Amino acid sequence: MTVREFLEWLSLAPGVSGFEGPVAARIEGAWAGLAGEVRRDRLGNVIALKRGDRPGSPKLMLAAHMDEIGLMVTRVEPDGFLRFAGVPEVDLRTLPGKEVVVHGRRDLRGVVGHPPPHILSPEDTKKLPKLEDLFIDVGLAAVRARELVAVGDPITFRAEVRELKGGLVAGKGFDDRAGVAVLHQCLEELAGLHHAVDVYAVATVQEEVGLRGAVVGTYGIQPDLAIAVDVHLGDTPGVPEHKSFTLDKGPVITMGANIHPVLHRDLVAVARDLNIPFQLEAAPAGTGTDAVAMQVSRSGIPTALVSIPCRYMHSPVETVALADVARAGRLLAHFAARRTPGYLEELAWS
Amino acid sequence: MKELIGRLTGAYGPSGREDEVRRLIAGELEGHVDGCRTDALGNLIAWKGGPGPRIMLAAHMDEIGFMVTHVDENGFARYAVVGSMDHQVLLGQRVVFPGGRMGVIGSERVEKPEEMKHEKLFIDAGAGAGVGVGDVAVFHRPLEESGCRLVAKAMDDRVGCAILVEVGRRLTSAPNQVFLVFTAQEEVGLRGARTSAYGIGPDCGVAVDVTDTGDTPKARTMEVSLGKGPAVKVMDTYLMCHPGVRRALEESAAAAGTPFQREVLERGGTDAGAIAVTREGVPAGVVSIPTRYIHTPSEMVDYADVEGAVALLLAFVSRPLDLS
Numbered sequence: 001m002t003v004r005e006f007l008e009w010l011s012l013a014p015g016v017s018g019f020e021g022p023v024a025a026r027i028e029g030a031w032a033g034l035a036g037e038v039r040r041d042r043l044g045n046v047i048a049l050k051r052g053d054r055p056g057s058p059k060l061m062l063a064a065h066m067d068e069i070g071l072m073v074t075r076v077e078p079d080g081f082l083r084f085a086g087v088p089e090v091d092l093r094t095l096p097g098k099e100v101v102v103h104g105r106r107d108l109r110g111v112v113g114h115p116p117p118h119i120l121s122p123e124d125t126k127k128l129p130k131l132e133d134l135f136i137d138v139g140l141a142a143v144r145a146r147e148l149v150a151v152g153d154p155i156t157f158r159a160e161v162r163e164l165k166g167g168l169v170a171g172k173g174f175d176d177r178a179g180v181a182v183l184h185q186c187l188e189e190l191a192g193l194h195h196a197v198d199v200y201a202v203a204t205v206q207e208e209v210g211l212r213g214a215v216v217g218t219y220g221i222q223p224d225l226a227i228a229v230d231v232h233l234g235d236t237p238g239v240p241e242h243k244s245f246t247l248d249k250g251p252v253i254t255m256g257a258n259i260h261p262v263l264h265r266d267l268v269a270v271a272r273d274l275n276i277p278f279q280l281e282a283a284p285a286g287t288g289t290d291a292v293a294m295q296v297s298r299s300g301i302p303t304a305l306v307s308i309p310c311r312y313m314h315s316p317v318e319t320v321a322l323a324d325v326a327r328a329g330r331l332l333a334h335f336a337a338r339r340t341p342g343y344l345e346e347l348a349w350s
Numbered sequence: 351m352k353e354l355i356g357r358l359t360g361a362y363g364p365s366g367r368e369d370e371v372r373r374l375i376a377g378e379l380e381g382h383v384d385g386c387r388t389d390a391l392g393n394l395i396a397w398k399g400g401p402g403p404r405i406m407l408a409a410h411m412d413e414i415g416f417m418v419t420h421v422d423e424n425g426f427a428r429y430a431v432v433g434s435m436d437h438q439v440l441l442g443q444r445v446v447f448p449g450g451r452m453g454v455i456g457s458e459r460v461e462k463p464e465e466m467k468h469e470k471l472f473i474d475a476g477a478g479a480g481v482g483v484g485d486v487a488v489f490h491r492p493l494e495e496s497g498c499r500l501v502a503k504a505m506d507d508r509v510g511c512a513i514l515v516e517v518g519r520r521l522t523s524a525p526n527q528v529f530l531v532f533t534a535q536e537e538v539g540l541r542g543a544r545t546s547a548y549g550i551g552p553d554c555g556v557a558v559d560v561t562d563t564g565d566t567p568k569a570r571t572m573e574v575s576l577g578k579g580p581a582v583k584v585m586d587t588y589l590m591c592h593p594g595v596r597r598a599l600e601e602s603a604a605a606a607g608t609p610f611q612r613e614v615l616e617r618g619g620t621d622a623g624a625i626a627v628t629r630e631g632v633p634a635g636v637v638s639i640p641t642r643y644i645h646t647p648s649e650m651v652d653y654a655d656v657e658g659a660v661a662l663l664l665a666f667v668s669r670p671l672d673l674s
Contacts, residue, residue, distance in 0.1 A: 018590025043592075043631035072585060074614045075564075075573045083571050085616045087585065132571065151573045151612040152584030206590055216631030 003322050003329075004169060006030070006184055008161040010177040014103060016070030016087050016154040017209045020044055023066050023173075027180060027203045034187040035201065045217040046203040050187060054196035057341040061200045061223035061301075062186065062332060063214055063290045064179025064230065065207030068172065069314050071136075071155035073102065080145040082110070082136040084155060088209050092128055094315045099158040102138055104149040109158065110138040159316035167248060167322050174318035176207065178308045178325055179229035182251075185329020186336070193337040207290055214290035218297035224344055225263060227304045227335075228291035229328065232281065234311035234319065245309035248321035250277030251328035252307040258287045258295055260302035262347050267304055270335045276327050281307070302347045306332065351660075352500065352653065354378065355512045356493040359502035362448055364415030364432050364486045365538045368392055370448075371411040375511060375532050382519045383530070392534040393546040396518060400527030403671040406552035406632075407517065407528065407663065408543055408621040409510030409559065410536030413503070414645055415488045416445060416473060418481055427453070427473040427481055433537030437468045439646045445473060445487035451480050453487055489647040498577065498653050505649035507536065509639050509656060510558040516660045521667065528667045533621050540588070543621030547628040554595060554633050554671055555625035558659065560649065561613055561638035572614070574640050577652040579609035580659035583636035586615035588623025594673030595635035602666035608658035613638050633673050637662060 001009065015023030027046045032038050035048035046066070071090065075083040082102065095112045102108040114134050117125045136155065138145065161171035183201040190199060200221050204213030207230075218226065232252050233244045245252050253271065255264045271278045286292050287305050295303040306328055311319040363371035372394045376386060383396040394411070414433035421427045445453045453475035460466050475481045489503035502508075514530045521528065529550050533542030536559075547555060561581055564572030574581050582599045583591050603610040613636075626634035637659050642650040 018585065019593075021593075041631055042633055043626070045631075072614055074616075075571050085585075085614060087590075152614055209590060210588065212590075212627050215627045216629070220630035 003181060003185060003325050007169065007174070007177060007181045007325065008171065010180055011161050011171040011173045014101065014156040015066055015068050015173065016156055017067040017206045019103070019154040020067050020205045024203065027066060030184060031187065031201060034191065041217060041220050043213055043216050044205045045213045047217065047221065048187065048201040050190055050199045050201070052196045052198045053194055054341045057196040057198065058224035058339065058344050059200060059221065060197045060336055060339065061202060061218065061221050061226040061294065062183050063202045063204050063217065063226065063228050063294065064183050065176045065213065065290060066180050066203040067205055067208050068156065068175070069208055070157065071100065073149055073151055073153045073155065075151065076142065076145050076149055077135070078142055080140050080142040082138065082149060084136055087154070091314055092131060095134055096129060098316060100136060100155050101158050102136065102149055102153060102155050104153045106148065108138040108148060110136045113137045157316040164319065168319055169322060170317045170319040172316040172318065174310055174320050175231045175313050178231055178310065178320050181325050182229045182308065182328040182332065185326055186332040189330055189333030190336060193333060195337040196341050197336055197339045199336050204290055211290055211293040214293035215297070218294045218301065222298060223301055225302045225347065226294040227263070227306060227332065228289045228294060229306050230289040231310035231313060231320065232307035233313065234309040236311050245279045245281070247309045247311065247319070248323055249279055251324055251331060252279045252281050252309060254281045254283050254287060254305040254307065256283035256287070257285055258283060258291050259304050260347060263302055263304035267306065267331065267335055270338060271331055274330065274334055276331050351512060351516055351656070354515060355500060355509055358508035358512050359493050359504045362446065362488055363411050363413055364488050365412040365535045367486060368411040368534045371511070372532065375411070375515060378515050379518050389546060389549055391542050391545045393542045394532040395546060395550065396530040398518060398521055398528050399524030402526040403553040404550060405526045405528050405667055405671060406531055406547060406550055406555040406625065407514055408531045408533050408546070408555065408557045408625065409514045410507045410533040410542065410621060411511060412535055412537050413488055413506070414537050415486045418473070418483050418485045420483065421481060425475060425477055427475060429473055431468060432486060435645050437466060437471060440471055443647055444490040446490040447475070447481060447485050447487045451475055452490065491647045499650050500653055501648050501650045503647045503649065505641060505651055506560040506644055509560065509651055513558050513656060513659050513663065517663050517667065520664055524667050525670050526667055536621055540619065540621055540624035543624040544628065547625040547632060551629060552632055554673065555622055556595065556599070556634065556666070557620040557622035557625065557636045558663065559620040559636065559638060560641035560644055561615055562618065562644060563640045563642055566642060574611050574613050576640050576642060576650070577654055578611050579603070580655050580662055581611045581613035581638040581640055583613045583615065583638055586619045586623070587617055588619030589626055589634060589636070591635040592633035592673065595633050598672060599635055599637060599662065599666055602669065603662045606661035606665040608661045610662065611640070
């Protein structure tokens with residue numbers, strides 16, 4: 001599969017936080033052929049292990065989250081319309097008029113509706129709708145709706161993956177399936193490289209609701225070093241230039257308190273050496289990614305963060321450059337391949 | 351069991367000072383469990399049955415309260431809230447300090463209602479010395495019955511404690527090793543659950559706690575009502591319930607012949623949120639008692655829901671654990 005095909009295949013699989021089963025199954029299948037061992041832990045993280053060729057070498061954990069933002073049914077109204085909550089809290093600007101899939105007893109297509117402008121006052125048409133004003137219409141009357149849909153059923157956005165010009169693609173769940181695609185690309189590249197370190201590729205659960213998969217996954221694996229792969233603000237009007245990153249100009253390598261300076265230094269060194277374009281981000285305190293949870297697991301893990309610039313985050317038209325995904329995968333693979341069995345000594349604080 | 355709920359809700363036990371509640375529960379469980387210990391944070395951990403998988407049931411002992419931050423020369427005490435509390439329910443409430451010292455919550459003169467906040471309120475604990483910085487008061491209200499409804503302060507979560515005590519007493523044999531954990535400091539950050547789950551290393555965790563309802567006039571949309579049975583949680587702010595645990599709990603309700611409701615709580619959390627991310631991860635779920643007016647002195651439950659929760663949990667721990 002090409003990077004585009006793989007990303008599309010992941011994007012189309014449902015996987016709201018806590019309900020990652022379908023997307024996890026696809027990742028597990030894809031990684032079975034690339035890593036020696038693949039397992040699921042007790043919270044549902046997919047963990048692939050590609051052993052290095054020098055036993056006793058450090059363990060490198062790469063993590064990208066596979067859960068996507070979505071909704072959850074909170075009530076089936078007497079007229080068959082569905083009320084819902086966000087998982088996590090939802091950006092109300094993105095909702096009206098969206099197509100969704102309600103994962104009830106079977107999958108039901110639906111639309112997010114709200115009262116039409118004809119009955120609203122001119123002032124009200126200018127206001128952001130409230131969650132209470134919105135509902136999902138699957139087209140069923142109450143009796144049938146209640147047979148097929150229950151409180152607690154997850155809901156995903158329905159969006160095809162569209163190719164834009166300039167090597168860009170748009171779709172849902174690229175946050176952070178683009179990161180999972182990076183891990184996949186990394187495993188593919190590693191097949192052609194010698195590497196001393198054991199590489200754990202982990203597709204984590206429940207990042208969007210509190211980094212929970214990374215918390216338990218890191219505890220279980222007990223890595224010696226860890227790199228999170230996530231998406232980061234792309235360049236669009238309305239996003240300040242100093243806070244955004246240009247699509248197709250390479251992955252973002254972060255520095256700051258969440259990041260071990262030596263890991264940062266060596267990621268940059270590998271990128272420079274291979275002529276992989278990259279962008280730098282300064283994140284003084286936290287990063288809001290799985291890297292936060294991984295860094296403070298057990299007695300502390302040297303951690304880094306590599307990100308894919310992404311426009312329109314937390315919408316069904318998240319947009320990334322395919323080349324950035326391929327570049328990040330290559331960067332991580334060569335970073336892994338160049339770690340020596342004694343690399344941990346370089347990470348010691350002086 | 352009503353009588354037990356009365357004694358438990360009447361006990362003094364704000365977060366970090368759960369001793370009276372712990373002693374009461376330990377006494378109630380004596381002779382009914384295989385063993386009992388208290389950990390470093392003050393969690394009471396009792397166990398029974400086995401030697402199968404380890405199931406941890408958790409209910410928190412602590413209640414919300416008022417910690418004195420300053421006492422002026424006339425004896426009026428300012429406070430910090432222990433846990434979370436809306437100042438709107440406080441004016442004129444009676445509170446009690448350990449040792450039985452009473453206080454009444456009064457207010458400065460406030461021109462507009464929107465100016466009201468905790469900083470404008472104080473505790474009037476009567477003239478003379480007796481209350482100092484760091485002392486903690488809790489609401490002073492006895493348990494009342496109103497038809498099939500029970501009303502008390504600290505129903506959150508002494509009703510859960512009562513349910514766990516009842517499960518411990520009625521459980522005769524179980525294929526699982528059942529840990530009944532009465533946690534400390536839930537209201538201030540799920541702290542007792544974190545350390546007790548780490549210590550136990552359970553294969554499955556279920557919190558038993560109160561939850562909001564949507565059945566009062568113009569309430570926020572929530573499909574949980576009093577009297578329709580205990581609720582099996584799907585999600586809250588801290589937890590996406592493990593699908594296998596949810597299924598097992600729902601099947602246990604059916605096996606016990608008790609109705610249940612599905613719960614989606616948009617704001618709030620329970621000990622299960624901490625249990626789930628312990629060590630390498632613990633499949634976790636929640637059995638909730640629908641409760642109106644949570645974090646007020648008049649938390650209201652339906653007794654049938656309480657009995658239903660006991661039946662559900664007994665069925666759950668008595669069956670072989672299957673989380674598939």
